[in-house]
Amino acid sequence: MAPGLFRAALLGAFLIGSATPAPAHGWAVEIAPGVFMPYVSLGHPDDNSSTAADVEMWLREGGVGLDTAWNYHNQPLVATGIERSKRARESIFVTTKIPCFEREEIALAFVLDDLRQLRTKCEPRGEPPDARARRARRTDRAGAARSIRAPPRIERAPRVERAPRRAARSARRLPGARPRIARTGRYVDLMLLHSPCASHEGTAASWRALQLALGRGLARAIGVSNFAQADLAAAIDGSKALGGVLPAVNQCSMSIGHRDQPMLELCRRLGITYEAYSPLRHVQLSDARLLAVAKAHGKSAAQIALRWILQQGVPLATSPGASHEFTRQDLELDTFELTPAEMDALSAIGAG
Secondary structure (H helix, E strand, O other), X not given: OOOOOOOOOOOOOOOOOOOOOOOOOOOEEEEEXXXXXXXXXXXXXXXXXXXXXXXXXXXXXXXXXXXXXXHHOOHHHHHHHHHHHOOOHHHOEXXXXXXXXXXXXXXXXXXXXXXXXXXXXXOOOOOOOOOOOOEEEEEOOOOOEEEEEOOOOOOOOOEOOOOHXXXXXXXXXXXXXXXXXXXXXXXXXXXXXXXXOOOHHHHHHHHHHHHHHHHOOOEOOEEEEOOOHHHHHOOOOOOOOOOOOOOOEEEEEOEOOEOOHHHHHHHHHHXXXXXXEOOOOOOOOOOHHHHHHHHHHOOOHHHHHHHHHHOOOOXXXXXXXOOHHHHHHHOOOOOOOOOHHHHHHHHHHHHO
16 A cells, blocks of 8 residues: 555635546545546656657556646657557546747637647546536427537637647737637646746736636646746735636646745645656765665665655656656655655755
């Protein structure tokens, strides 16, 4: 049995607009009601790696979480890896990110293009993702009443089926218009803003686009990435700069050698799940203190460095690449636990 970890506080004010089936969460943190994010996800930076093969191996070895982004320019390869793995869509947790834009309609166009690239389609069981949508009653020619779903009420706009650039050009011709959202069945489990915009107004516009995606069932939860304290503070100081909905996740760089403790503590106070990326960056795997703990547990130095993050209740995105051994090690991080003394010793490595 895996040792228990701290769980992030539930988001009382967070709204879920989808009835899409959740993956079997196992070792996971509940980032929003009914939405469980795995503690360990496979990251996919734009590093010219064999992305499709990495994804396929991760999923075949039992991994659940996948972390990618529109800016990585390899999401079609992620989609190929998912398809080759033969895993059911509902058994996988997909996190993606869109760039921040000053206009809501452009941000929404990137949401739709993100989903097109990932091809993460699933036919939900029970109610559709937009179960709260109004239902219309119509009568057929025989007079028998039948209930059908009413389409979402979206302002007039051109179809967004291909590149966001085309949608952006069309949007400029129709000020205030939003791209039309078709019910394709595509969705991701978590969609993030990759970083804040240069202005609070721009961030608010992109955040409204993510809220719309949430309400339409295109994402089961929404959050942010690389947000500093000032960016998050703007969401709660009364200015409502992010549109009034609390992010489920703030994904930031974190490792033994590099961390923002005040930001981590702020997220805990707000009930926002803090997630780590680049968990081995700025880590000296040859450090004697790290090696001593690794030897005591019969684990690698990298496993100890990752476990140090997880044991603080912080999920992470890792990059084992095409190595079967590294993949196996990353999927075994729930099989041991560090002592309080070991946690303190490791924390001291980056304290200076």
